[in-house]
Amino acid sequence: MLATYPIAATEQNWISATLLGALRISLETLQEGNAPPEFDEALSEEYREDFLRGPKFKKAYDLFIAKCRPLTVDQRAQVLTALNEQNNFPGVFTSTTPCCSIKDAFPDVHSAANELFKHAFEKLSEWKTPGCEQTIRAKYHQLVDAHLSHGSCPFCGYEPLEAADPDLVDPDLDHYLAVSIYPFAGVNLRNLTVMGDKCNRSYKGAQDILLDEHSARVDCFDPYGAEQVKLSLEGTRILSGPGEGPAWVIHFDPDIKSRNWRRVFKLETRLRANVLERHYKKWIEHFVSYAQRHGFDITSTDGAIDAVARFKETCEFDSYPAIGRLKTCFFELVEAALNDPMTVDRMRNFLVESA
Template sequence: MLATYPIAATDHNWISVTLLSALGLALEALQQGNAPPEFKDAISVEHRAEFARGPKFQGLYDAFVAKCQGLTPDECAQVAAALVEQNNLPAVFTSTTSCSSIRGVFPEVHEAAKELFKHAFEKLSAWKAPGSEQTIRATYHRLVDAHLSHGSCPFCGYEPLEAVDPDLVDPDLDHYLAISIYPFAGVNLRNLTAMGANCNRSYKGAQDILLDQHNQRVDCFDPYGNEQVTLSLAGTAILSDGGEGPAWAITFDPDVKSRNWRRIFELETRLRSSVLARQYKKWLQHCITYAQANGIDVSTKDGALEAVGKFKKTCAFETFPTIGLLKTSFFDLIESALNDPVGGERMHNFLVKAA
């Protein structure tokens, strides 16, 4: 994660809590050999009126219960365990914590749960947060937007998220644990993340964030935690032997824990191709323009060092911090190469040529 989300955005989680409680009561009754409660009786009194205004819930609940009635008590216990595990957030982001899916074991129950929580997910855009004139989703978006002051997707760091405006479409709200695999977490705000459309639709999709390419459990980032990845271009050869531009090397810290996230979002390829390879020549030209505007003569190596050193300080003011970090690291490498007694002249010639 290149940024994290504010935990306050998950406060209005009553749709998820209420539904999970209702399904838990139904599964408990079935395990004991009793008839499950009617939907209206399974819903807490506090939120019964809201769910009564969504008449489709009754049929979806009944469909889920009907599929579970064909299970043995032990099988119902498995479903109940999956319900709890899929909402054991953030513990499930640790590879040693169980998070079972019933998709392959009880496919009909799984499909019934998925349909129920897909419908509940739609209600985030329709039902209001308590004491507010805004919907739950709008309230969530407002809190996330205020927290992500740079306005970029935390998963790639350079795709902009739409601002809070009634005339704009809210950013995609991604199921971090995919609803197609873990439907019981389908409306849990702790499992939802505002995400750039490209990251969500072209890369993340329905991939299982908990598994690597070998279908093995791995530790992954908690979107609402405190851990963030830092980037650098250490190891990049600005003047590569091939003469076709820099040979980019992007370093991520932490490395191991970030690998699966980088794989799913194809982050290294995207940053290398869509940011670095596309932008570095413009960065060099901007540096030269900056030097000219400030009366710095880059025809001498000392002048080039002065220009790079001063221009580098402006990189932190890039709109998107990820681009600012890469840009700063790029000019760190140039500055280091200019100071190199062996390769300094070659780097100076490269920089002057960019002018």
């Protein structure tokens, strides 16, 4: 994660809480050998009226209960465990914390749960929390947009997100834990993340963020936590050879914990192709123009060093965070080369030739 989401955006989570509470009551009642309550009776009184406005919720609830009735006590216990584990945030992001899916064990129950929470997800764009003028999704988007002041996707750091404007289309709201695998978390705001459409549709899709390429559990970033990845270009050779471009090396800190995230979103390849290769020549042009406007003589070593030191300070404010950070790293490498007796002449000549 190159940025994180504000936990305040998850506060209006009553759709998920109400449904999960109703399902827990019904499953526990079945476990006791009693008939489960009707849908209206299982709902908390505070939001009962909202869920009873149309027939779809009751129909989906009744189907879920019908699929759970024939199960044994042990089997229903597994369903209840799945419901709880799939909503164990943020514990679920630790590799040692279980998070089971019932997709293969009880496909009919899984399918019924999927339909129920899929319908609930649609209501995020329709229902309003009492006392709030905006829908739950609109309010969520407003809070996230204000927090992500740079306006880019936290998963890649450079894909733009639509602003929170009623005349604009909302950005994708991704199920961080894929709903096709973990449907009980399907409307939990703690499991939903505003995401760039490329990150969501072209890269993550329905991949299981909790598993690596060998289907082993791994530690996972909490989108609403505090931990963020730091980028560097340490080891990159800008002047790799005659007629050759830079030999890019991208470092991620923390390394091990970020590997699965990088794999899912193909981050190394995307940052190399879409940011570094696409922009570094423009960066040099901008630097040369900056040096000329501010009276630096980059034909001299001291002038080039002074110009890079000043220009580097402006890079972090350039565009989106991933681009700004990599641009800063690039000119840190230029600066290091200008201060190295072994490379100073070649780097200075490279900058002069770019003028």
